[in-house]
Amino acid sequence: MYPEAFSYHAPSTVEEALALLERHGDDAKLLAGGHSLLPAMKLRLSGPTHIIDMKHLRGSLDYIRDEGDDVAIGALTTHRSLERSELLRGKLPVLAETAGCIGDMQVRNLGTLGGSVAHADPAGDLPAAVLALDAVLVAQGSGGTRTIAAGEFFHGFFETALEAGEILIELRIPTLAAGSGSSYQKFFHPASGYAVCGAAAVITPDASGNVASCRVALTGVSEGAYRATAVEEALVGKPFSEELAAAAAEHAADGIEPLEDYFADATYRGHLAKTFVKRALLTAWERSG
Amino acid sequence: MQKIPITVEVNGRKASREVEPRLLLVHFLREALGLTGTKIGCDTSQCGSCTVHLDGMAVKSCTVLAVQANGSQVTTIEGLGNGELHPMQQAFWDNHGLQCGYCTPGMIMTATKLLEENPNPSDEEIRDGLEGNLCRCTGYENIVKAIRAAAETARGGS
């Protein structure tokens, strides 16, 4: 299998890439790790006539930097680099944990954080972590850069807040409050390895064992990754216990119509959402303190 | 039709060709360079039989464009040993780590990277590391055994 014919561009700066995007409009696609785009092109589900390969932008968009209040991560950072980063394992372990759940070693060697987030696959793992970590996404367009809160970024099936002609260049992730615990719990599709359901949780306890703050996000369940705010509200200010976590997790799919496919119908997916949110909460709490 | 000149260093030798942008690395290796050791199994990025090393990383060459590899170094199964079998190849031979042999080049390319990163893996770590490589014959038992044996050899054991 091979893709439809296209013209190939390998710009050496973000500005050149933006100019190419502007010139070719809807006919063009950015190529990052290629591990969502190329399979879709081989299946002829996607047929761009211009490919803008960002490989020469790796020099400027592949980094994980400690900037004090934030960790800044370049869009072209691979899943493998996230998984293996000592900085992330120390400061944002759930991001490393989530990246390590993606596909297999070969996929993680090429797939990128920016590609995964921009692609917004409803079964992709990283969108859940990015939401639970309350990341800020930095997009660059011909008019300059703008920031988008993770909570406003994912718009459902492969849809995001990115405008045509914009490139996602960086994710800025606030450092977790001291004592926070976090976890990503994934139900792997037995064949594809994608998330049938994935739950990311970040919990911060206060000194007396109450939940001071908490963020929970799910992927795989709905048309796009989402924050389970009803779960969060059921926890905040209360003393954490297994019963409380279980009761809060019951709200994992409130207001959501779970996806259905041949593998998991809506009832089953809704059930998985609750089960995996509960696991994520318990694990995150165990790791807190 | 656009054709792009590329130069890829494959198994230590520079290879220059003009290619269509849509040409996949695996087809470049097999068809343009005649290196048919790298296999095409599923063609949907799942099975790993097309695994090669690209700038030192194990990648699925069915999911990389040849133009993306322009200026890069690629190692295929043909380039792994230096005229003799690489210790990993020998270990697969000795431990009967194959039946039909179709997945073997990809398994070996992945396994060598696995050991580079983790010279003393547990069986579970070996199985995890092979997540991206499917075998339809062996049930993986002897593949895991072969990789364990190669790890022992590399660490200077018997």
Ligand SMILES: Cc1cc2nc3c(=O)[nH]c(=O)nc-3n(C[C@H](O)[C@H](O)[C@H](O)COP(=O)(O)OP(=O)(O)OC[C@H]3O[C@@H](n4cnc5c(N)ncnc54)[C@H](O)[C@@H]3O)c2cc1C
């Ligand atoms: C066998 C296999 C198994 C997989 N398993 C999983 C899994 O378990 N979980 C999971 O989450 N994913 C999985 N993936 C997908 C993988 O994580 C991809 O790497 C990821 O979804 C896309 O990242 P990429 O860098 O490869 O992007 P590409 O494929 O290059 O691009 C994807 C899309 O995003 C756009 N894009 C890319 N970068 C940017 C940017 N910086 N700015 C704007 N737009 C951009 C592209 O134009 C394209 O439309 C799997 C893939 C394969 C092949």
